Amino acid sequence: MAKFEIGRRGAMLATAGVLAAPGLARAQVPAVRLGILQPVTGALSQDGEYGRLGAELAINEINAGGGIRALGGARIEMVFGDARSNPEGGVAEVEKMQAEGVVAVVGGFASPICLAASQAAARYDLPYVVDVGVSDQIVSRGLANTFRFGPGFGVVTTTALDNLVALNDAAGKPARTVVIVHEDGLFGSGMARLLNAELPKRGFEVLETIAHPTPARDMNNVALRIRSLRPDLVIPSSYYAEFVLLSRTMQQQRIRPKGIYCVLNGAASNFRFVREFPEAANLVMDCNHWADPRKPKTQELRRQVEAQNRFWLYNIPLNYSAVMLVADALERAGRADRAALIQALAATDGAFTRHIMPYGPTRFVNGQNQAAVPVNTQVQNGDIKVIFPREFADAQPVFPVTG
Amino acid sequence: MGFPPEILLEAALNGLLTGAVYGLVALGLTLVYGVLHIINFAHGALLTAAMYAAYVARTAFGLDPYVAALPLAGLFFLLGYAVQRLVIGPASRGRDENILLVTLGLSIIIENTMLALFRSDTRSIDLPYAMEVVAFGPTLLSWPRLVGFGATILVALLLFLLMSATATGKAIRAVAKERTGAALVGIDVAHIYAVTFGIGTACLAIAAALLLPSFYVSPRVGNAFVLVAFTIVVLGGMGSVIGALLGGLIIGVVESLSGLYLGDSLGQIGIFLIFILVLLVRPTGLFGARA
Numbered sequence: 001m002a003k004f005e006i007g008r009r010g011a012m013l014a015t016a017g018v019l020a021a022p023g024l025a026r027a028q029v030p031a032v033r034l035g036i037l038q039p040v041t042g043a044l045s046q047d048g049e050y051g052r053l054g055a056e057l058a059i060n061e062i063n064a065g066g067g068i069r070a071l072g073g074a075r076i077e078m079v080f081g082d083a084r085s086n087p088e089g090g091v092a093e094v095e096k097m098q099a100e101g102v103v104a105v106v107g108g109f110a111s112p113i114c115l116a117a118s119q120a121a122a123r124y125d126l127p128y129v130v131d132v133g134v135s136d137q138i139v140s141r142g143l144a145n146t147f148r149f150g151p152g153f154g155v156v157t158t159t160a161l162d163n164l165v166a167l168n169d170a171a172g173k174p175a176r177t178v179v180i181v182h183e184d185g186l187f188g189s190g191m192a193r194l195l196n197a198e199l200p201k202r203g204f205e206v207l208e209t210i211a212h213p214t215p216a217r218d219m220n221n222v223a224l225r226i227r228s229l230r231p232d233l234v235i236p237s238s239y240y241a242e243f244v245l246l247s248r249t250m251q252q253q254r255i256r257p258k259g260i261y262c263v264l265n266g267a268a269s270n271f272r273f274v275r276e277f278p279e280a281a282n283l284v285m286d287c288n289h290w291a292d293p294r295k296p297k298t299q300e301l302r303r304q305v306e307a308q309n310r311f312w313l314y315n316i317p318l319n320y321s322a323v324m325l326v327a328d329a330l331e332r333a334g335r336a337d338r339a340a341l342i343q344a345l346a347a348t349d350g351a352f353t354r355h356i357m358p359y360g361p362t363r364f365v366n367g368q369n370q371a372a373v374p375v376n377t378q379v380q381n382g383d384i385k386v387i388f389p390r391e392f393a394d395a396q397p398v399f400p401v402t403g
Numbered sequence: 404m405g406f407p408p409e410i411l412l413e414a415a416l417n418g419l420l421t422g423a424v425y426g427l428v429a430l431g432l433t434l435v436y437g438v439l440h441i442i443n444f445a446h447g448a449l450l451t452a453a454m455y456a457a458y459v460a461r462t463a464f465g466l467d468p469y470v471a472a473l474p475l476a477g478l479f480f481l482l483g484y485a486v487q488r489l490v491i492g493p494a495s496r497g498r499d500e501n502i503l504l505v506t507l508g509l510s511i512i513i514e515n516t517m518l519a520l521f522r523s524d525t526r527s528i529d530l531p532y533a534m535e536v537v538a539f540g541p542t543l544l545s546w547p548r549l550v551g552f553g554a555t556i557l558v559a560l561l562l563f564l565l566m567s568a569t570a571t572g573k574a575i576r577a578v579a580k581e582r583t584g585a586a587l588v589g590i591d592v593a594h595i596y597a598v599t600f601g602i603g604t605a606c607l608a609i610a611a612a613l614l615l616p617s618f619y620v621s622p623r624v625g626n627a628f629v630l631v632a633f634t635i636v637v638l639g640g641m642g643s644v645i646g647a648l649l650g651g652l653i654i655g656v657v658e659s660l661s662g663l664y665l666g667d668s669l670g671q672i673g674i675f676l677i678f679i680l681v682l683l684v685r686p687t688g689l690f691g692a693r694a
Contacts, residue, residue, distance in 0.1 A: 041522060184668045212667040215525065217618070217627060220417050220545075221662040221670070228410045241525055241619065252534045253543055276529060 031077040032068060032336045034059070034326060035097035035105035036319075037117055042085025043215070046240065046272075047109050047315050051131055052080065054319030055106060057301060062327050070331045076323075083108065087116035094120040103336045104129065106322045109315070111135035111186060118146040127341050129322045132289070132315065134264060135186065139368040147345050147364060149322050150289055150357070151372035153264075157194050160263045160287035163376045163388045165202050167285075167399055174400040175232035175258050178204050181222055181246065182237040184211040191237040191263060207231050216242045219249040226250065232258045232400075240266040244273055247280040258400035262286040269377045269384050271311040281379045283401050285387070290375035291317035292358035294392050301356065321355035325362075328352045358392065406663065413542035414663045415656050420548035422655015423555040427610040428628050429635035429647040430559070431603030437642025438579040438599040441491075441499060444506040447629030448513035449604055453479055453611035454620040455517055461528045461615070468528075469550065472612035476605040483604025488597040517622040527619040551613040558609055559648050562602070566644070575599055579642070631658075634678045640691025649689065653677075 036055045038048035059076045067073040079102050081093030090113040097105055104127035108114035114133030121128040122143045130138055130148040134156060139148050151159075168175050180195055182188035192209050199206050207229045210222050223246070226234060234250075234257050236243055244267050247260070260283070262268040268286035291298045291314070301320065302312045329344035330336065350361025360371040376388035378397055385395030406414075428450060435443045453475065460471040490509065495502045535546035566572040577585040578595045586592050610628075618624075635654050639646025654674055662670030681688060 043525070045522070210666060215619075215621075216667060218421070218667075221414060221659065221667055224406075224410050224414055224417075224663060228406050248534055252536055252545065 029067075029072040029074045030336075031075045032071065032330065033077050033079050033100060033102045034323070035079045035081060035094070035100075035102035035107075036323075037081045037083050037090060037093055037097070037105055037107040037113075038319075039083040039085040039089070039109055039113060041082055042089075043239075044085040044110055047132075047266075047313075048083070048085070050311070050313045050315035051107055051109055051319045053305065053310065054131075054316035055323050057304065057316070058320040058323035058327070062323075068327060068330050070334045071336060074336070076327065083113050083117070085110070085113075087112045089113075090117035091120040093117070094126070098124045098126060102126070103330070103338060104326050104341060106326060107131045107319065108133050111138065114138050118143060121145055125338050125342070127326070127338060127345060129326060129345070131319045131322050135190070139366055143367065144346075145342055147325075147367045147369075149325055149355070149362075149369045149372060150318055151374050152368065153190065153194075155372065156264055156287060156374045157191065157198070159374050160261075160376070161195075161198050161202060163287060164261060166388070167397055170397075171399050173203075176203070176205060177229075177231045178206050178233045178235055179226050179229055179231040180206060180209045180235050180237075181226075182209070182211055183214045183239060183242060185214060187264075188214075188237045195235060195263070204233075212238070212242060214239055214242055216245060219246045220253075222246060223249040223253045223255060226257075227253055227255050234260050236260065236262055236265060236268075238266060240270065240273070243267040244277065244280070247284065248277060251280045256401065260284045262288075264288055264374075268379070270313055271384065272313070274379055274382060274384060275311070278382050282381070283379060283398050285376060285378045285397070285399075287374050287376050289314040289318055290358070290377060290386065291356045292392065293386060293394060294358075295356050298356045317356050321357050324354040325352065328354060358389075409541035411660075411663075412540075413544075414659045416539070416542060416544060417548070418656035418659025419652055420544065420552045420655070421659065422652040423552040423648075424610055424613050424651075425628065425631050425635060425655055426648040426651020427555045427558060427606055427613070429632040429639070429651050430562070430644060431606035431610075432629075432632050433636045433639065433642055433644065433647040434606070435600055435603045436636065437644075438575055439487075439502075439596050441495075441502040441506070443600075443603070444503065445486075445509040445513065446506075446603075446607070446632065447625030448510035448517075449479075449483070449625070450607045450611060450628060451517055451620070451622060451625035452513050453604075453608040454615055454618075454624060455521060456608070457612045457615045458526060458528060458620050467530070468612040468615045469554075472554070472609050475608040475612055479608035480601040480605040482601075484597045484601035486604075487600035488593065491600070492593055492596060514622055521622065525619045525621045528615060530616050533616045545617065547613075547616040550616075554609065554613055555648075558606065559644070562606075562644060565602075571595075571598060631674060634674055636688075637678060638681050638688055640688030643688065643690035646688055646690035 038051040040048040059078050063075045067075045079097050079100050081097055083090035083093055094117050105121050106129045108117050108130055109132050111133040114130045115138055118128040122145045125145055128146050134153045136152040136154050178199055180192050182192040196206055210225055212222055243265055265286050267273040268284045269288045274281045305312055329341055333340040333344035346364050348362045348364060352362050363370045375386055377384050378387045380395055386393045387395055387397040432446050456475055457468045457471055460466040491505050494505045532546050536543040537546055574590045574595050577590060578592055582592060635647060635650035639650030657673045661673030
């Protein structure tokens with residue numbers, strides 16, 4: 001009897017403690033584990049590091065704001081995996097995350113990693129949100145678990161071509177001839193094929209299509225061929241190091257086309273490139289992922305990132321938004337259950353506003369956000385300015401480039 | 404597909420300049436083969452190590468790679484000497500197939516040490532003159548490549564003087580020709596082996612310093628050069644110093660022109676076609692002694 005009384009007193013004390021410290025009560029709600037997959041070693045490590053940063057910013061913000069309310073204020077706990085810049089690494093990490101009981105996986109960065117990792121996640125009905133991976137194959141395999149908030153290859157290329165025509169028309173059609181330079185992998189070759197089919201329909205003549213390997217030892221031959229062809233426009237699709245090498249070699253060889261117009265380029269809208277090689281970067285245009293400059297949150301995050309002495313790269317807003325998407329879906333699902341989360345993700349609509357991308361109301365069809373669009377940027381005097389769409393452009397395009 | 408003559412000229416000159424540094428890498432390889440009669444599989448890894456050394460000299464001590472070339476050459480001479488004297492020599496126990504495995508093992512250890520120390524990121528340094536050009540007739544030649552070419556010729560001349568005019572050079576040639584005879588007249592063969600290996604490694608250090616201003620470094624970067632260097636050694640004749648230099652220049656031009664015509668993805672085909680052709684038609688190479 002005496003024992004029982006002590007037990008009751010203990011329980012009452014505990015209740016009092018909980019009432020006095022709500023933070024303690026929240027700590028007792030089990031945390032939701034979220035897998036963050038990024039290549040932080042190997043050739044893609046720069047992108048991977050910035051992807052992780054974006055996810056961390058979102059998770060910290062959610063936790064500081066009281067966690068997931070629908071789950072009693074559950075905190076989000078990051079389970080990080082290094083995809084080691086290859087698909088096998090991505091798959092291995094998804095298996096580990098599955099064993100650790102994550103509710104969803106966000107990230108992947110490169111298309112081949114996203115393809116393999118999302119397929120591995122599909123075996124466990126584990127929701128997978130792609131951060132960047134632009135290959136449209138990713139969302140056309142009928143995998144119910146795979147979602148992509150950002151735009152794919154097809155949409156980006158169409159937008160890029162439409163904007164190119166608009167740009168050229170507005171300047172009085174100074175550009176007619178084009179040389180395409182591309183890396184010879186899945187991403188660059190696919191892009192070159194698409195451009196070769198579409199450019200002639202829009203009044204451009206493709207003089208030549210030049211492939212180069214990744215990594216490339218030297219860009220002199222590519223530059224020499226461009227010099228001998230004298231195109232009005234150069235359209236490169238390459239990863240970071242190769243485009244930096246190409247633009248610097250073109251600068252060295254004094255090749256000055258009327259415009260360098262990139263599509264999904266790894267460097268052209270990257271502040272590292274702009275800071276390190278301002279002359280080579282100046283006036284380069286790119287059609288790529290970009291955060292919405294009109295949203296106050298974008299400016300706030302950018303200041304936060306730059307205060308850490310890091311660059312503002314598109315990987316940050318894309319991963320931030322993808323994590324916010326999962327958090328939003330968890331709120332609506334009301335439980336940390338994979339099937340419920342997949343349903344909630346698929347049902348996302350315009351009420352999801354915590355992302356910072358310049359997209360209209362979210363609507364998923366077969367896992368692809370129909371509202372996702374790219375943005376055209378141009379490097380102008382050491383800064384990256386938005387030149388299209390006109391609704392939120394903060395600079396006029398400088399085209400054709402003279403001198 | 405016709406290119407204007409000035410474009411062809413520039414591609415050929417670019418190839419010539421790049422080929423000189425290839426020749427320098429091949430020089431170390433062919434020297435070690437000519438004297439020690441071993442194929443050094445650690446050559447590529449040692450080049451990688453030298454490039455990281457030049458990278459650290461720049462980022463940690465602010466040394467320009469061209470200035471760092473001399474101290475690095477000394478350092479790598481000592482390193483090469485020690486590796487041959489303390490590791491390869493004792494471990495070989497006089498059997499060539501042991502040496503093959505030892506150098507292969509060394510390359511794996513060096514590569515992975517670099518991976519652990521520097522991770523797999525691609526690194527480069529930015530120097531004010533890295534993108535400078537010199538106008539040569541209608542062509543624009545890159546300044547770091549011109550320096551690389553000049554330095555390679557200088558190194559080759561010094562090496563030639565060393566081999567022909569010094570006692571050490573004579574001893575090296577004696578050991579290369581007839582090991583037992585050299586030992587009988589009082590030459591310390593183990594020492595000469597280590598000196599030769601050291602010279603080969605020092606050549607790599609200089610090549611690394613010449614490459615870094617216009618090239619990047621990663622833990623596997625040496626392999627890209629060593630494959631080309633093997634082709635050059637076969638083309639020039641195994642063990643021939645002049646062959647390595649000339650072979651390097653030829654391979655450089657072939658690579659540049661086939662890159663221009665076939666694109667950079669396919670450009671290396673030219674190099675390997677030559678490799679196969681030489682083996683088929685003239686297995687001793689341009690300057691190789693008849694076996």
